[in-house]
Amino acid sequence: MLEADSRLVPEYLREASYEYLGSAPLHVRRYTSPEFFRLEVERMWPRVWQFACREEEILEPGDVVVYDNAGVSLLITRQKDGTIRAFHNVCLHRGRKLRTRSGWVGDFRCPFHGFTWEVDGRLKEIPCAWDFPHLDPQRMQLPEAKVGVWAGFVFVNVDGKAEPLHEWLAPLPAHFARWNLEDCVTSVWVGKVIPANWKATAEAFMEAWHSVVTHPQILPFTGDANSRYDIYGDHVNRAITPFGTLSPHLAGKGHDDQFVVDSIMKFGARAAAVGAPKLPPGLGAREFLAAANRARYASDTGFDFENATDSELLDAYTYNVFPNLAPWGGFTPNIVYRWRPWPDQDRTLMEVRILARRHKDKPPPKPVPMRMLSEAEPWTDAPELGSLASVFEQDMANLPFLQEGMKVSANGRIELGNYQEIRIRHFHRTLDRYLSE
Known part of the structure; x- marks a missing residue:
């Protein structure tokens, strides 16, 4: 049940009658209200695992992806040891974003005054360091988000208490195990x-x-x-x-399996050209099209799709x-x-x-x-x-x-x-x- 503090939660969110796996309606203000959106930004987005990039985008040490969403900006970076880490994309001096584009970096240097961090988040350089004797290098480590990887997808979560990614995704990894x-x-x-x-x-x-x-x-x-x-x-x-x-x-309009095959070939999204696509006697459209894809994918990838x-x-x-x-x-x-x-x-x-x-x-x-x-x-x-x-x-x-x-x-x-x-x-x-x- 949502808390009843009307300053935080609008009335249409506090109605106890909504059973979302039943037949009750939703309210349109879930989609149109700035107040509802503010609640999402404050209470939901900072606590969820989010897909930030694919591993192939950050293959080499120093490769970085800038990930922005719902009030958070992160630097997803490949480290020298091959691991992936994510740092908040904010200079700890005056608060400027450190980067606005993905690419490769040797370090993170703020374009404003030149405060610089190593790719692993350690403070590297403070221009005019004599003027900042009060700054502890340990305290100036770039704040970090949690990172998880599944099936080539890199996820981030800014909540330090977040459950492990594999628990969040379950049973998805088991379902996708065959599909690689x-x-x-x-x-x-x-x-x-x-x-x-x-x-x-x-x-x-x-x-x-x-x-x-x-x-x-x-x-x-x-x-x-x-x-x-x-x-x-x-x-x-x-x-x-x-x-x-x-x-x-x-259904009931006289269309047969040959019509299905002819239609999908004309559309061109789900199957490749397989010569003259005429169904052999006794073969259904699904069997025919699956066999065509099985042969095409094997040719395209070198893998066997017989199973x-x-x-x-x-x-x-x-x-x-x-x-x-x-x-x-x-x-x-x-x-x-x-x-x-x-x-x-x-x-x-x-x-x-x-x-x-x-x-x-x-x-x-x-x-x-x-x-x-x-x-x-x-x-x-x-x-x-x-x-x-x-x-x-x-x-x-x-x-x-x-x-x-x-x-x-x-x-x-x-x-x-x-x-x-x-x-x-x-x-x-x-x-x-x-x-x-």
Whole structure:
């Protein structure tokens, strides 16, 4: 239960009737209120594990990634001994950010007065040191955040009391053990600031049944409303959306498996060209498409996928890790979503990565930097996304009007489905736990 101090917690957060895995509504002010956003920044973001970068971004000692989110700025750095550490990106002299860009450094030198720290956070130099006899080098060590690594993802947490990363992620590591995302490299990375709340943006990817209206072009090969949803503890949930099958919305309209194959080949996102894609007698669309992917992935990577299931080669295993990470499982090119408030409750930096598997007999490719789209550029201006770009553009077209609509809502209620939107309910139940403690 959230505390009843009205100076800190607005009334709509203190209503005891909200049971987020039941059928109660949410309030729109969760998405539109500056006060609610302030509570998130003060009570939730400083206590959660956050995906900051991939290991391939910081391969060499001195490589550094600047990670900014919700009132925190960190320097994620590879150390000489190969470990990864994270320091608060603030000069301890006058408070300027030490760095504004990722890259390589020999040390951290403040551009204001030149106070300098070693890459391991130890104080290195104070200009005019005679004027600072009161400063103890031990006290001038850069403050540090906790770091955890899983499957090539580097996480940070500024709460010194935070539970270990593997406990936070459970059972995710066990689920992903077969898929070896640590052997993947970022091959596509596109970001754009969206004029909508970060939660509303993330929630657009927590259910698949919006496809019937938002993505009609994928219905011939996507079982949107037949997705399976699973909840695991506080921090992890999952959707499995089947591909290579008709949407239930098209059932009874005379479409056969050949229609499914022809449609997915035309779309071009889930399978490669396999010559003349005519189904042999007795072979279903899913079996055919999975076999095509099995052969293509083996050719692309040098690995054997004979033990991979058809589902692992076709379907969207979309996991959510609270609060703002969504990695895809399976053996398909793995998509990774991240959402960050940018900078407040009305705007979100949405990032889409695609992880490509390394070839077992070749050096790993270099990761790509993020392409940042301007507000005027559509997602289709990022050709590296392929046919997915049009899907993201359709999703993003909804979100500004969603944010505007919630701000002018007459009853202030968000009514969620009991099953297909259960991951959204789960998300808010976990969020409230942090806001109430």
